[in-house]
Amino acid sequence: QHEPHWWGNRNTIVHLFEWKWTDIARECEEFLAPRGFAGVQVSPVAENVVISGRPWWERYQPISYKLVTRSGNEAEFADMVRRCNVVGVRIYVDVLLNHMSGSHEGTVQGTGGSVANPNTKDFPAVPYGEIDFHPSCEIYDWNDRFQIQNCELVSLKDLDQSSEWVRERLVEFLDHLIQLGVAGFRVDAAKHMPAEDLKIIYDRVRDLNIAHGFPRNARPFIYQEVIDHGHETVDKYEYSPLGAVTEFRFSEEIGGAFRGYNQLKWLRNWGPEWSFLPSEHAFVFVDNHDNQRDGGNVLTYKNAKQYKMATAFALAYPYGITRVMSSFDFQDRDQAPPADENEQILSPQFDADGACVNGWVCEHRWRQIYNMVGFKNAVRGTEVSNWWDNDDNQIAFCRGNRGFIAFNGNGWDLKERLHTCLPAGVYCDVISGALVNGKCTSKTVVVDEWGYADIDLRADEFDGVLALHVNAKL
Numbered sequence: 001q002h003e004p005h006w007w008g009n010r011n012t013i014v015h016l017f018e019w020k021w022t023d024i025a026r027e028c029e030e031f032l033a034p035r036g037f038a039g040v041q042v043s044p045v046a047e048n049v050v051i052s053g054r055p056w057w058e059r060y061q062p063i064s065y066k067l068v069t070r071s072g073n074e075a076e077f078a079d080m081v082r083r084c085n086v087v088g089v090r091i092y093v094d095v096l097l098n099h100m101s102g103s104h105e106g107t108v109q110g111t112g113g114s115v116a117n118p119n120t121k122d123f124p125a126v127p128y129g130e131i132d133f134h135p136s137c138e139i140y141d142w143n144d145r146f147q148i149q150n151c152e153l154v155s156l157k158d159l160d161q162s163s164e165w166v167r168e169r170l171v172e173f174l175d176h177l178i179q180l181g182v183a184g185f186r187v188d189a190a191k192h193m194p195a196e197d198l199k200i201i202y203d204r205v206r207d208l209n210i211a212h213g214f215p216r217n218a219r220p221f222i223y224q225e226v227i228d229h230g231h232e233t234v235d236k237y238e239y240s241p242l243g244a245v246t247e248f249r250f251s252e253e254i255g256g257a258f259r260g261y262n263q264l265k266w267l268r269n270w271g272p273e274w275s276f277l278p279s280e281h282a283f284v285f286v287d288n289h290d291n292q293r294d295g296g297n298v299l300t301y302k303n304a305k306q307y308k309m310a311t312a313f314a315l316a317y318p319y320g321i322t323r324v325m326s327s328f329d330f331q332d333r334d335q336a337p338p339a340d341e342n343e344q345i346l347s348p349q350f351d352a353d354g355a356c357v358n359g360w361v362c363e364h365r366w367r368q369i370y371n372m373v374g375f376k377n378a379v380r381g382t383e384v385s386n387w388w389d390n391d392d393n394q395i396a397f398c399r400g401n402r403g404f405i406a407f408n409g410n411g412w413d414l415k416e417r418l419h420t421c422l423p424a425g426v427y428c429d430v431i432s433g434a435l436v437n438g439k440c441t442s443k444t445v446v447v448d449e450w451g452y453a454d455i456d457l458r459a460d461e462f463d464g465v466l467a468l469h470v471n472a473k474l
Ligand SMILES: O=C(NCCCOc1c(-c2ccc(O)c(O)c2)oc2cc(O)cc(O)c2c1=O)[C@@H]1CCCN1C(=O)/C=C/c1ccc(O)c(O)c1
Pocket: 057, 060, 061, 096, 153, 154, 156, 188, 189, 191, 225, 227, 290
């Protein structure tokens, strides 16, 4: 279940964090399909508890498996999946198998009107009762496997995945989503569930729905959130036989490199030699919905120039299954998504350049980022060759004879005649501009018959990357 079932040469997922289903459907048709995105990760779809202030993490506290959240209802969800599949954009659902909601005094109300009493572990809308959960205990030793997998994350009621009733309810929930046409799942908090229980659950889930364009006997793509910074008691290699696994070290190391804590020349052997998972098992990203709020080395939209350089490298270097984050603008960690006075999530609005303007950041709509999605599509299946560096923070490399990219992380200009491995001709730099109506809107680069070109990336330019590929050639 490592196969993402992408369409054509597409190969990048975007996380449209907290977007509504109707807005995602439109985005698939109007932006993601034309720009060559392969899929969308959507926010949790199951009914969640309503927490005052509507912090984003309330959606990680389910109280039933009814498909009713602030992103929309089941009909809107089904319509989104159908419309996205029709234009070749797959849908991956963020699913919560580990727990239900956390302790609150008395009964709580859900986004679909269900009630529950988490303190007594009573979730009648599923139904779950006390017997379906582990006895309550706290995780206070994060090096103790038993606590991590049997006790409660911040008091969230911890389901017992070894119970047949729980397994049936979870499989039923996943089968329902597959019947609606989804291509796979992001399994939240996988580290908190024994891999052997997850394997049983994954194996029971039905094949993908051929009515949505999947081949027969296609298995759902699984990628598992395992926060493992290295030498953890429960480690990422336990889960990689079951499906792809999030490689958090990628996020930390790429942030460190483009913040200048490691010279870019060291990125030459990027991959398992950095104690990352093997490429075909690694689910990688520059930042995610959680660690973008943690500070540290992780780069976010708040450090725009470095973020675009890191994203360009993540998409240009052939390692891992890549996901691009699309955020809402936040000041503090718990902040709710953009909403109106009735707590209805706002639809994103766009300016003349297609950038989001009303509280949504939409990194996926930044030209430097969506053009790198196109770069990655153009070079699919090729290897890195002709690595060049200045023994410091200026690097460049080819992808077969289909793409070339250069980075300047130094405080002085990069002006070199380099081998681009490309066929002779005139190319548009897809970072500073694009190929539009047969013309380059910004920098052009002339490649001679030996594949060499003058590469010019000044230190003070808006972006620190120059990228060429065969689909942006005059
Ligand atoms: O201070 C908080 N949490 C404690 C530190 C973060 O711990 C959490 C981890 C976590 C952190 C580090 C680990 O090594 C690890 O294995 C798990 O995973 C979660 C997964 C969930 O589905 C729901 C959650 O509430 C959490 C969570 O609180 C605030 C208040 C409650 C939610 N929350 C949060 O900060 C919510 C965070 C959150 C929510 C969803 C996620 O998928 C996630 O990765 C983190």
